[in-house]
Amino acid sequence: MNKPVRKVVIAGGGTAGWVCAAALSSQLGDLLNIVLVESEDIGTVGVGEASIPPMRNFHRLIGVDEQQFMAATGATFKLGIAFENWARDGDRYIHSFGKTGKETWMADFQHFWLRAREQGFGGEFGEYCVEHEAAREGKFATSSNGSLNYA
C-alpha cells in the first residue's frame, strides 16, 4: 500500500543539503517533517559558490529577498564567466549571461557576424551583448525592466 511520505531526512549539510532543505521546507514544509543531518567531523567542500542566472528563480521560489540576501552574504553580482588564458596565454574570453546580437528568420546572429568579419568589419562578437560590455567595463545595475541578465 502506498503511504504518503511524511518525513524526509537530508544527509549532509553542505550546498546540496541546505538547498534541498530550503526548497522542500518552503514548498512542502506544512506537509513534511524535514530533518537535516550534518557531520561535525567532515567539513563541506566550502570553496564558495558562484551561481548562474537560474539561481534567481530559485530565490524567488523559496521567497528570498535578493537585496537582503546580497547584503547578508556579501555576494557579488555576476554578468558572465571570464576564462583567463583560454585560447592562448594572455587571452580572456567572457561567456556572458546575455544574448548576443539579434537573429533573423534566415539565420542566427553569428552567421551575419562571421560574414561581416570576412568583409573586414563587424568588430568583436561580445560587442553585440550588453551584459558582455557591462562586465568588461565593470558596470552593473538592476532594474524592474530586467534589462541585464545576471547571477
Ligand SMILES: Cc1cc2nc3c(=O)[nH]c(=O)nc-3n(C[C@H](O)[C@H](O)[C@H](O)COP(=O)(O)OP(=O)(O)OC[C@H]3O[C@@H](n4cnc5c(N)ncnc54)[C@H](O)[C@@H]3O)c2cc1C
Ligand atoms: C575549486 C572548486 C570550485 C567550485 N566552484 C563552484 C562554483 O563556482 N559554483 C558551483 O555551483 N559549484 C562550484 N563547485 C562545486 C561545489 O562546491 C560542490 O559541487 C558543492 O559544494 C557540493 O555540495 P555538496 O552538498 O554535495 O557537498 P558539501 O558542500 O561538501 O557537503 C557535504 C556535507 O555532507 C556532510 N557529510 C559527509 N559525510 C557525512 C556523513 N557520513 N554523515 C553525515 N554528514 C556527512 C558534510 O559534513 C557536509 O556537510 C566548486 C568546487 C570546487 C572544488
